[in-house]
Amino acid sequence: xxxxTQTPRHLVMGMTNKKSLKCExxxxxxxxxxxxxxxxxxxxxxxxxxxxEQTENNSVPSRFSxxxxxxxxxxxxxxxxxxxxxxxxxxxxxxxxxxxxTQYFGPGxxxxxx
Amino acid sequence: xxxxxxxxxxxxxxxGDNSIINCAYSNSASDYFIWYKQESGxxxxxxxxxxxxMDKRQGQRVTVLLNKTVKHLSLQIAATQPGDSAVYxxxxxxxxxxxxxxxxxxxxxxIP
Numbered sequence: 001x002x003x004x005t006q007t008p009r010h011l012v013m014g015m016t017n018k019k020s021l022k023c024e025x026x027x028x029x030x031x032x033x034x035x036x037x038x039x040x041x042x043x044x045x046x047x048x049x050x051x052x053e054q055t056e057n058n059s060v061p062s063r064f065s066x067x068x069x070x071x072x073x074x075x076x077x078x079x080x081x082x083x084x085x086x087x088x089x090x091x092x093x094x095x096x097x098x099x100x101x102t103q104y105f106g107p108g109x110x111x112x113x114x
Numbered sequence: 115x116x117x118x119x120x121x122x123x124x125x126x127x128x129x130g131d132n133s134i135i136n137c138a139y140s141n142s143a144s145d146y147f148i149w150y151k152q153e154s155g156x157x158x159x160x161x162x163x164x165x166x167x168m169d170k171r172q173g174q175r176v177t178v179l180l181n182k183t184v185k186h187l188s189l190q191i192a193a194t195q196p197g198d199s200a201v202y203x204x205x206x207x208x209x210x211x212x213x214x215x216x217x218x219x220x221x222x223x224x225i226p
Binding site for chain 1: 145146148150155156157158159160163165203207208209210213214215216217218
């Protein structure tokens with residue numbers, strides 16, 4: 001295993017629901033990331049946190065709200081999602097946000113929006 | 115726009131043969147590259163990396179080759195095994211920050 005865990009592994013929600021995805025890394029890293037992976041498309045970077053501070057928001061709709069209470073935990077709060085938001089959501093971590101730092105991924109949360 | 119791409123979306127190889135997966139990148143300033151393996155139902159798993167000051171790097175049964183002249187990256191898997199069946203991504207890291215750009219992946223199927 002990579003040392004990055006995500007819960008839940010699978011989630012089905014309606015468009016009016018509110019849910020949260022959780023990521024935890026046990027690697028002592030200081031940077032954490034959320035990615036969206038849709039079928040037959042490259043991974044899309046959503047958010048980046050470095051030392052608990054958000055450093056990147058890749059024009060993500062406000063129905064996705066990240067939270068990083070400490071360097072080991074990252075959440076993605078979901079509300080009023082659309083069916084096209086159905087995808088695999090991957091969390092990753094690296095030592096810090098710096099060129100040349102390897103990112104390690106969690107197993108992902110498979111999200112289905114009905 | 116600039117993107118990381120793979121030459122072939124699918125690859126089938128006989129068990130025991132060697133596999134070669136290719137990747138083209140378009141940003142000549144990129145200086146760090148990673149190959150990831152993603153099995154069904156799992157997240158991408160780090161396989162091997164290479165920095166732009168190297169042409170070749172070897173791991174256990176895997177070799178990555180970097181040709182900066184033509185902006186091409188390849189992953190060679192020796193004696194391919196059924197457990198190697200997965201989607202393989204290359205990722206390109208540009209020097210301004212730690213944002214990686216990923217290809218869509220090549221699906222490798224190993225035939226027993």
